[in-house]
Every structure is written in C-alpha cells, then in structure tokens.
Amino acid sequence: MSDYSVFTSESVSEGHPDKLADQISDAVLDAILTEDPHARVACETMVKTGVAIVGGEITTSAWVDLEDLARDVIKDVGYTSSDVGFDADTCGIINIIGKQSVDIAQGVDRQKPEDQGAGDQGLMFGYASNETEVLMPAPITFAHRLMERQAEARKKGILPWLRPDAKSQVTCRYENGKVAGIDAVVLSTQHDPDVTQADLKEAVMELVVKKVLPPELLHKDTQYHINPTGKFVIGGPVGDCGLTGRKIIVDTYGGTARHGGGAFSGKDPSKVDRSAAYAGRYVAKNIVAAGLADKCEIQVSYAIGVAQPTSISLNTFGTGKISDDKIIQLVREQFDLRPYAITNMLDLLHPMYQATAAYGHFGREPQEVTIGGNTFTTFPWEKTDRAAALKDAAGI
C-alpha cells in the first residue's frame, strides 16, 4: 500500500488576496489574447492595502486598458468599499510591466511554428483519479465546492453579511482508495462586523457546509472549525498581501499529486508551466477515463528554447491495467507534447483564463463559448475525447 489513509486539501475564495492577484493577471491575459493571440504575456500582480501593482513582461500589438481591467476584477469579486477593506474605484493601480526579454524571445521563436521552443525550462505534472466523477481527488473537490457555495450565498444574498475573503479545508479518510468519511472541515469567512459568531457558525454550517458535503461522509467525530479565530472582519489585501502564483496547490490537485512549482495565472500558452501542466491533466484524465488505470500522474520537463520535452514519465501507483512503460509508450504515440502542438491540441489561444483563476484549473466543466466571432471550448484539457483511442490502442 502506498496510499494515504487520511488526506487534507484546502481552497480559497475568489476574494482571497492571492486569488485576486491571479484573477487580475488572467484578466490582463484574456484581454490581450482577444486582440492578439500571438502576444507574449507574463503578468504578475501584488495587492496590498489600497493598491494593486501589475508587473511582468508583455510583448503585444494589442492595447488594453490595464487600469479598467484591474478595477473590474476587483469590483466583480466584491471589493467595492473601504468598509470591506478594498475599494475597486479608489484603490491605486500601478503599472510596472516591461517587455519580454529579446534574448528569451529569439530563443523561443522559430521559423517553423511547430519547432517553437519552450518558453522556460521546468517540470510539470498532470494527474487524474477515478475517486470522483470529475476524475479529481475528493479533498480538493470538496474544498472548492465549499468556496463556490460561500460566494453563491454571498452574491445571491442568502447570507448577506458574508464578505469576499474566505478559506476552506477538508480532511478525508480513505478506505480502499475511496473516500469513506470526512474527518475535519475548516472554513473561515470574512464577515460584516454586526453578525454574532454564534449566528455565523450556525448559518455557515447549515447553509454552506451541509449544502455541499455529502451527509453520508460526515460522522459523529467530524471536527468542524468554523471561523476559529473568532473574528474575521478585516480581510482581503489589508489583512494579507496577495501575489499571483501563490496558490499553486489550490489551483491544481490540493497536494494529492506532485507539483513542478510553476504558476499558471498571467501566462500565455508559450509558457510550458501552464500549457504543459494542462496537457498533463489532459493526458492523465484520458488515461483514467479509458480505464487504463485508477490513478495516473505524469511528469514532463522542458529545456528553454527546446521543443521536445527533456523527459516524460508516469506513475499509476500500482493501479495500471497495463504496465507504466506501455502507457508511456501510448502517450508518446498519441500525444505531441511540444509547446506549439499542445497549444493546437487544446486550442489554447483564446480568452478563457480568468475563469480558471478561482476554484481550480482542473475538474471543471468544459463549455463552448463564442467571443468576437470565435468559438472555442473553455477548460479544454478536461475533455475525455482521447479515451476511446487510448483504450483501442491498449487493446483493452
């Protein structure tokens, strides 16, 4: 047995300062991709009391109104007054964006697009597990749902005293690779000053926790920590400086899978940190969907300026129906993991990124959308359209 019997994952709300930074970075990316699909974008944001600082490297022919974009994100998230801690209309927006280094650009660009080099070195993982319907680990899935429900209860006025900043954490107990119970739940949410802690605890328990977590998994010894500090009126960037790329485990598999360290938000698909991690999810999910394994983790790595991965490796944790070596061979045959090929395979050069920047990049529902006459699929890496071919090729 090489499994954890108890495992904990966390999530944060769209009002968490790090996620606010991620969403601003991805809003900038989306706005640029709408006009210029070939832009090079690496947008990093820092939010702190009264200010959002937007930096990074961007080379594009598009003109975007950075200030408006940032204010819109902050407003949509719900930071619209100094009372709440941050005011979209009056906060400072500081722009320290530069251009992509010409040394990097000449190393990445190629005459033949399919030879385009990776935008950076690095290692990336993709993962899938059949323990939930969305082929994601259960603890992170539950943690995200708690946060989505917090936002819904706030935005629909179900619990009108909720404020944007929040965090959740779920500890699952496993038996035979499936979740058998939830042993602990942590939920902290920012709130108006006038709600009592007793009222808050009861309402969050009834209208958030119990609305989301399957009752059959909650048991008499489940620990609940609802707003355990006892007070969470101050929130957002005043209480905690936020930075792009600081929730990379929340963004991915909640710690169940390994991580290469690269962040996603603000990066266009020439950055393999993002595109190869998406491709990794796509490969792993299709392998699990094909029934080749119950769990699958894939690692890929790149050298900057080089198209072919420096390594591809894979682990099914003893759950493979065929050997890991055979599965790797199928992956090599059926998936082209060069950066340009990934971008084409998943059709990534569209404005689809802001939606990824809260509640997880994986386990989400792909949707067809049309923007400015272009039709594309959001969360395309979640499609299982390669499962049948993999199954055939594996002969099972």
Next chain:
Amino acid sequence: MSDYSVFTSESVSEGHPDKLADQISDAVLDAILTEDPHARVACETMVKTGVAIVGGEITTSAWVDLEDLARDVIKDVGYTSSDVGFDADTCGIINIIGKQSVDIAQGVDRQKPEDQGAGDQGLMFGYASNETEVLMPAPITFAHRLMERQAEARKKGILPWLRPDAKSQVTCRYENGKVAGIDAVVLSTQHDPDVTQADLKEAVMELVVKKVLPPELLHKDTQYHINPTGKFVIGGPVGDCGLTGRKIIVDTYGGTARHGGGAFSGKDPSKVDRSAAYAGRYVAKNIVAAGLADKCEIQVSYAIGVAQPTSISLNTFGTGKISDDKIIQLVREQFDLRPYAITNMLDLLHPMYQATAAYGHFGREPQEVTIGGNTFTTFPWEKTDRAAALKDAAGI
C-alpha cells in the same frame, strides 16, 4: 512498483529574480528576529526593472532599515550595475508593509504560550529518502549543486563573465530506488555580452557541470542543454519579474515529494506554512535515519487559531520496516506538532533564514553560530538527533 523510473528536478541561482525576492523577505525577517524574537512577520517582495517593492504584514517593536537591508541583499547577490540589469545602489525600494491584522493576532495569541494557535490553516509535507547521504532526493540535490557551483565560479572569478541569474535542471534515471544515471542536464546562465556561445558552453561544461555531477552517472546518451536560447545577457528582474514564494518546489524536494502550497520566505515561525514544513522534514528525516523506512513523506494540517494539527498522516511508499500506522503512532508520541512546541523543538526564533532562501531549505548542513551573544543552530530541522529514540521505540 509505485516509483518513477525517470524524474526531473530544477533549481535556480541566488540571482534568479524570485530568489532575490525570497532573500530580501528573509533578510527583513532575520533583522527583525535579531531584535524582537516575538515579532509577527509576513514579508513579501516583488522585483521588476529598477525596483524592489516590499510588502506584507509586520508587527514588531524592532526598528530595521528596510532600504539598507534590501540594497545589501541585492549587492551581495551581485546586481551592482545597470550593465548587469539591476543596480543595488540606484534601484528604487518601495515599502508598502502593513501590520498583522488584529483579528488574526487575537485568534493566534493565547494566554498559555503552548496553546498558541496556528497562524493560518494549511497543509504541509515533510520528506526524506535514503537515496543520498543528506537523505534528500537526488535530482534536486544535483540541481542545487550546479547552482552553488555557478555562484562559486562567478564569485571566485573562475569564470569572470558569469552573471548572477541562472537555472539548472537534472533528469535522473532510477533503478531499484537508486539513481542509476543522469539522462539530461539543462543549465542556463546569464553572461557578459563578450563571451562567445562556444566558449561559454565548453567552460560551463568543464568547470560547472563536470565539477559537480558524478562522472559514473553521466553516459553517452546524456543530453546537455547549456544556454539553449543561445543568449542570456539580459537577466534578473529586467528579464523576469520576481516574487517571494514562487520557487516553493525548488525550496523543498524538487517535486519528488508532495507540497501543501505554502511558501517559506519572509514568514516567522508562527506561520505553520514554514515551521510545520520544517518540523515535517525533521520527523521524516529522523524516521529514515532510524532505518524505519527508506522513504517517508508526512502530511500535517492545521486550522487557523487552533494549536493541535487537524490531521497527521504518513506514507512510506511500501518501504517501511513497521507499518505506517505504527510509525504515525510513534510520531504522535515523540513529536509535539503544535506551533509553539515546534518553535521550541527546533529553536526557530533566531536570525537564520536568509541562508535558507537560496539553494534549498533542506539537505543543508546544520551549523552552530553565535549572533549578538545568542548561540543557535542553523538548519536545525536537518539534525538526526531523534533517530536513536525512534529506533528504540520501534524495537528494531
């Protein structure tokens, strides 16, 4: 078998912009801890062309000269002129630091210090493996050594045309849990404009790569990518915006172990993201040093404001000499993992953090140092002083 047969890890030099940010954050922490061991520090830095922005939340009675501290770090790393891309003496240093939220402080502080609540929720992992003498995974160990050697060759004038910014990546092939070969090496280093690519490649190969990597692991099919973009004159914050906490996999196990997502640099030990990850390494390393397992990964999790972990779990990947459940029981008996107890167990309230902020927090040599009359041990989580007791208690 649930192991990777090929695994890749990366590292970056002290001149990498994210690491520059980490080092500034930890220099601020160290300066404060020198005067005020009970300060609350969460220091986040952003570096971009010509500017370092230092933010976060700090509550302390100490007075530190933030500007001087930041300039000293930048100077020591080697960014001392606009030619190199960043000039310690003339760059802007912007301070947007606030205080710790009083709502958080009242939730974390307790009458009895041992009841001190965790400074945040979160999950953390500790790991150790007997595949190297320092009980660290081999790929990250090699990747760090390449970067340490790059800095040495630069600072000692062995390769005087080297500049501060660099990255490395090593792909190892495993056989029976031990490294059997190195299949790929990536090394990109910033350089003066006047060195030719051919000279650079040869010199880096001979005086960095071959000085560090064991010759018996290099083979005829080892791929080398030395400065694969062909040019890396522009470097540091001009080429890439740097943020604190953006190299969390480089800081830890290079991806071999799981990660909870929390960053280290700039955080005082009341933040479990840092202290519990250090404790996790200490526990895992002592378990492996005691011979209870060849590999050990431990997960702990916390609720903000609560002292006792919400979960402790463990995985020896089938290498345990006794069952994982028994090992967890030993851990619970022999290690107190409440935040205050961790701080005492490892004696963490000393200025020891800047040194952790480059070349990895783990696998480093603990050293006794005396600063201002206080004697303490750096990298205390690397001590194996609990191995004998664990061995005894396990009866092996």
